[in-house]
Amino acid sequence: MLRYICKRMVFLLLVMLGVSFLAFSMSHLTPGDPAEVILRMDSIDPTPEAVALMRERMGLNDPVLVQYGKWLLKAVQGDLGVSFRTRRSVLEELLQRLPATVELTLAGTVVLLLVSIPLGLLSAFYKNTKIDHFSRFFALIGASLPSFWLGLIFIYFFAVKYSLFPVMGRGSMLHLVLPGLTLGLGMSATYARLLRASMLEVLGQDFIQVARARGLKEKTILIGHALKNALLPLVTIFGMSLGHLLGGTVIVETIFAWPGIGKYLVDSIFTRDYPVVQGYVLLMALIFVTVNLMVDISYTFIDPRMRLSGKGESK
Structure with missing residues (x-):
């Protein structure tokens, strides 16, 4: 059973990695500039200079892979970034x-x-x-x-x-x-x-x-x-x-x-709030794969034949 759970955990980590990359990539393919949206929300005229300065401040001028690497490194540590709209931690907003x-x-x-x-x-x-x-x-x-x-x-x-x-x-x-x-x-x-x-x-x-x-x-x-x-x-x-x-x-x-x-x-x-969208997808994916792992484990309690089969394989 322990060996089976370890295998599933490795598979689930790969799934989470793929989901995180897709979520990050798809959010950046959506039309519209979040820097311009944020400026309009703050009642600031979105001039080219102001938009360029906001994009630099938000880190949107870096290549997508560089942005993804920075975001993933923080996400592994429990930091899903800061919401463009509320200026608060995305993880705190989601957990709230x-x-x-x-x-x-x-x-x-x-x-x-x-x-x-x-x-x-x-x-x-x-x-x-x-x-x-x-x-x-x-x-x-x-x-x-x-x-x-x-x-x-x-x-x-x-x-x-x-x-x-x-x-x-x-x-x-x-x-x-x-x-x-x-x-x-x-x-x-x-x-x-x-x-x-x-x-x-x-x-x-x-x-x-x-x-x-x-x-x-x-x-x-x-x-x-x-x-x-x-x-x-x-x-x-x-x-x-x-x-x-x-x-x-x-x-x-x-x-x-x-x-x-x-x-x-x-x-x-x-509002093109990329960190929130990415954090939501990652959190939902984590809940989904965790529940599926728990469902797989519950099979051994519902059907004793699967428990005996698992013992036989471990030997």
Whole structure:
């Protein structure tokens, strides 16, 4: 197991290096001069002399590879640079807003699990019934609706028309309802469909028939035996979906004015704030690869066969 983790860590370091280079390069390919943007924000006339002086001060006159090398050396030490817009440390700005994004991601995850698991189980257990047809229809609709459109629908009905929930900002638990539903419902439809397919496959295996022959209750078979084996492919998908949940917060936070790093990223893109964009991509990549490593390790706890296989290889 330790050898496997070490191999994965080396691979993840290479991934992080590639992501950092792409993030740095792509941000510098965007049109517009950040020096000119900063001067306009400070109410300074962006004359050629002023722009040249600002570019020199910001280090934008160096070759891209030199800029990348300097930035990467600082990033390894935990310094993601200083925001062009706020003049504050990018890492501090991101960490200050990260709890709001994590809170929204957890709310979306709760919605995802509360909707997808019961719906997937019922759909598999009552195959080809009205419940199954409803679940499949829900999965089709949920996978087809864009999150921003779903969020606008929620705002219109539950905030504007009926005034049931607040629509902007972060505060009480009520502020989490609409953003959490927007973030989690779309993916819960996909998970319900995946869980249904996985459960149907497991329910057709021999050990389920043996359990039924022993006289076990269907509820015990469904929850105690089938569900645990059906969760393995879903754990794999969840590791990748967490990245989509975190990425999806960019749209949801913008729609609901949620003060997280997603909204901060959008504001920074409009002002050509390169350090913030690069820091955001690097932080999200670090979270994504870490979660995927944890998902891989969790396989050994979900499926004992993989644990035994790992022991055999280590010998």
